[in-house]
Amino acid sequence: MRYISNPPDAASLMMSARSFGNYDLAGALADLIDNSIKAKAKVIRLQCLFNDGDPKIRIADNGTGMSLDELCKAMRPASQNPCEERAPDDMGRFGWGMKSASFSQCRFLTVLTRKKGQYSGASWDLDSLDNWNMGIFGDVEVKAECSKELLDSDGTEIIWRRCDRLSEGKTLNNEQFNELIIHARNKLALIYHRFINGEVKSKKLTIELNGIPVPDYDPFHRKHEATMQLECEPLKMGGRKKIRVQPYILPHYSKLKPADLDKLSGDEGLLKNQGFYVYRNNRLIIYGTWFRLLKHGDLSQLVRISVDIPNSLDEIWKITVDKSDAQLPSILRTRLRQIVDGLKRRSAKVFRSKGGKVSEHGKVSVWTRYVKNGEIRYEINRSHPLLTALFTDASPDLESKLDGALQVIEREFPVNMFGDDFSKGVERINQAEANPEHFMDFLSASLPGVLSECNGKLNLMAERIRNVEPFSSNWTLVEDFLTKEGWTNVNS
Numbered sequence: 001m002r003y004i005s006n007p008p009d010a011a012s013l014m015m016s017a018r019s020f021g022n023y024d025l026a027g028a029l030a031d032l033i034d035n036s037i038k039a040k041a042k043v044i045r046l047q048c049l050f051n052d053g054d055p056k057i058r059i060a061d062n063g064t065g066m067s068l069d070e071l072c073k074a075m076r077p078a079s080q081n082p083c084e085e086r087a088p089d090d091m092g093r094f095g096w097g098m099k100s101a102s103f104s105q106c107r108f109l110t111v112l113t114r115k116k117g118q119y120s121g122a123s124w125d126l127d128s129l130d131n132w133n134m135g136i137f138g139d140v141e142v143k144a145e146c147s148k149e150l151l152d153s154d155g156t157e158i159i160w161r162r163c164d165r166l167s168e169g170k171t172l173n174n175e176q177f178n179e180l181i182i183h184a185r186n187k188l189a190l191i192y193h194r195f196i197n198g199e200v201k202s203k204k205l206t207i208e209l210n211g212i213p214v215p216d217y218d219p220f221h222r223k224h225e226a227t228m229q230l231e232c233e234p235l236k237m238g239g240r241k242k243i244r245v246q247p248y249i250l251p252h253y254s255k256l257k258p259a260d261l262d263k264l265s266g267d268e269g270l271l272k273n274q275g276f277y278v279y280r281n282n283r284l285i286i287y288g289t290w291f292r293l294l295k296h297g298d299l300s301q302l303v304r305i306s307v308d309i310p311n312s313l314d315e316i317w318k319i320t321v322d323k324s325d326a327q328l329p330s331i332l333r334t335r336l337r338q339i340v341d342g343l344k345r346r347s348a349k350v351f352r353s354k355g356g357k358v359s360e361h362g363k364v365s366v367w368t369r370y371v372k373n374g375e376i377r378y379e380i381n382r383s384h385p386l387l388t389a390l391f392t393d394a395s396p397d398l399e400s401k402l403d404g405a406l407q408v409i410e411r412e413f414p415v416n417m418f419g420d421d422f423s424k425g426v427e428r429i430n431q432a433e434a435n436p437e438h439f440m441d442f443l444s445a446s447l448p449g450v451l452s453e454c455n456g457k458l459n460l461m462a463e464r465i466r467n468v469e470p471f472s473s474n475w476t477l478v479e480d481f482l483t484k485e486g487w488t489n490v491n492s
């Protein structure tokens, strides 16, 4: 046997690298931001210029920069073997990130960098790749092209030109370009929210887009008092490698400002955005999926679960080049299934407990339970005899006032407090009147109204209230009351 060198064709390989992964603009920018974070950058400036229909995008950081050697290595496709274990804070993968992310959007990539005051620059032009020839910039050329920030301090700037794939190959007008940029900004606000808000220690990050800081957007809206944080489940995989699973329930829409609701709903709505939010090294890599463990709508659309994985578990997660997808390893699948099943049971139980009476066969209850899209809502039953008595009694104006009052009572039902009490022990909750004397007072206040509704016919009244709460479960007391009042022939 003899061996010949059989290298890939440069142009074909680079062209196919354009389709590695499944990048959109935000995803591609995020891959470069990951590199900047790894290079200890604290500020990242994105500049997206429409440039009369020939967009130009610059991603500049104030990280450590690269030497010429490091730059040449970095520009090389597949610059690092994916099997090598990486530092825990490393967000890269496969040594393809910068190249495949950039070429997913543009045909001409320039990298300018400064390390310890030394400038280097290099570029790949997909339209001129003969023999893997890469352009190298001299000191003067770098200084002529870089931003003033790089003239002042170390860092790296990446420039995309000939951006032919910003929007699935469509030519964009100025307005569409701006929309695309706003969409990308919102996604970056979500992907890096933990870095932007400073909760990742010593890694507080400022991302600017066209001179304006990108805000942090917390998908769990943890600052809101009505967000419920359920128990956290730490899972161990492969010895010390820990995965953290933390379920949240978002505040009900009635408790949110319209702008916050818009943000939480995103373009696709709350239901599509429920599910797992998977973080790798604090960077959100995939979100709004149940990994086929549940269907969207099986649980309330307000349920979101954060899952934190260290990058040392990449192998078992099968992270793709653009990090936008990860397959669940089977051990974790089993555990996550238990967690979502627990949540399902829990929500079913909450609504069965006191609400058991709600749907008990043949009884008229005070509360009505509605289920839609896996979400449960309780309303006061307006056809309850005590209420119909009030409604029919009321003038038209009073009727709407009454209904308004009931709506307020329904909306202000203390769901979170109730959920919390319930989780601490359902037996502690008792809504029934403990004091028989108070119940008798209630009967003397309410029954005359019902009796007059029944045109003073005792039998009719008894028939009406016998299966109606709260009379039916306190029937002996009702009978006592009726006897006391001399209304004795209720059984006849």
Ligand SMILES: Nc1ncnc2c1ncn2[C@@H]1O[C@H](COP(=O)(O)OP(=O)(O)O)[C@@H](O)[C@H]1O
Binding pocket: 031, 035, 036, 039, 061, 063, 064, 065, 066, 073, 074, 075, 079, 080, 091, 092, 093, 094, 095, 096, 097, 098, 099, 156
């Ligand atoms: N902004 C940057 N600052 C400093 N070094 C960088 C920067 N971007 C890329 N590099 C270097 O280039 C290498 C290759 O990056 P990349 O192509 O994204 O592959 P990966 O991140 O998967 O290793 C990185 O490992 C890093 O050493």
Ligand SMILES: [Mg+2]
Binding pocket: 031, 034, 035, 091, 092, 093, 096, 097, 098
């Ligand atoms: Mg990278």
